Amino acid sequence: xxxxxxxxxxxxxxxxxxxxxxxxxxxxxxxxxxxxxxxxxxxxxxxxxxxxxxxxxxxxxxxxxxxxxxxxxxxxxxxxxxxxxxxxxxxxxxxxxxxxxxxxxxxxxxxxxxxxxxxxxxxxxxxxxx
Numbered sequence: 001x002x003x004x005x006x007x008x009x010x011x012x013x014x015x016x017x018x019x020x021x022x023x024x025x026x027x028x029x030x031x032x033x034x035x036x037x038x039x040x041x042x043x044x045x046x047x048x049x050x051x052x053x054x055x056x057x058x059x060x061x062x063x064x065x066x067x068x069x070x071x072x073x074x075x076x077x078x079x080x081x082x083x084x085x086x087x088x089x090x091x092x093x094x095x096x097x098x099x100x101x102x103x104x105x106x107x108x109x110x111x112x113x114x115x116x117x118x119x120x121x122x123x124x125x126x127x128x129x130x
Contacts, residue, residue, distance in 0.1 A: 001059075001130075002039065002059040002061050002125055002127075003024045003025060003037045003038060003039055003061055004024060004093070005092055005093040005094075005095050006037050006061060006063075006084075006092070006125075007022055007024050007037045008092075008093040009087075009092045009093055010022065010035065010037070010063075010080065010083075013083060015035055015076075015079070015080055015083070016034070016035045021033060021034050021035065022034065022035040022036075022037070023035070023036050023037070024036075024037050024038070025037075025038045025039065027064070027066070029114075032066065032067060032068050032114075032116055033065075033066065033067045033068075033072065033076075034065070034066050035063065035064070035065050035076065035080070036062075036063070036064040036065075036066070037061060037062075037063055038061060038062050038064070039059070039060075039061050039062075040060045040061055040062045040122055041059075041060050042057070042058055042059040042060045042124075043058040043060070043124065044058070045057050045058060045129075046058070053129070054129045055129075056098065056126055056127065056128070056129075057125075057126075057127055057128070057129050058124055058125065058126055058127075059124075059125055059127070060103070060122060060123065060124045060125070061122070061123055061125070062120050062121070062122045062123070063077070063080050063081075063084070063120060063121055063123065064077075064109060064118055064119065064120040065077045065080070065118070065119050065120070066112070066116050066117065066118045066119075067116060067117055068115070068116050068117070069117070070108075070117045072117075073116075073117040073118065073119045074106065074108075074117070074119050076119070077106035077119035077120060077121060078106050080121070081102055081105065081106050081121050084100050084102065084123060085100065085101070085102055087099070087100035088100070095127055095128060095130055096127065096128045097125060097126070097127045097128075098126040098127060098128075099125075099126045100123055100124075100125050100126075101123065101124050101125075101126075102121055102122070102123055103121070103122040103123060103124060104121065104122065105121065106119050106120065106121040107119065107120065107121070
């Protein structure tokens with residue numbers, strides 16, 4: 001679920017179009033320039049005092065960018081990094097996010113078999129359940 005919300009947000013601020021050059025959990029062979037949003041596990045949820053049920057979920061996800069040009073893949077990854085770290089105490093695609101934190105700065109993941117660069121960054125979201 002986290003990927004759908006994040007991808008919808010990225011699309012709304014101009015980082016791609018779902019199904020065209022932005023994908024969730026599946027990196028297609030084409031086009032060359034894409035954004036991938038994929039789940040990567042998460043941390044234990046938080047519970048508050050004697051309140052029943054989960055108070056805060058803490059899923060993690062990765063954003064990867066791919067391009068034939070290393071500057072293009074790198075700059076797209078950094079632009080997304082800069083935009084996502086601004087999320088705090090706000091609604092995103094109908095879910096309240098307390099915070100969205102990058103786990104590191106964007107990094108080079110690999111060059112694929114078609115000589116395209118893939119850059120990425122991992123994030124943790126603190127959000128309401130749902």
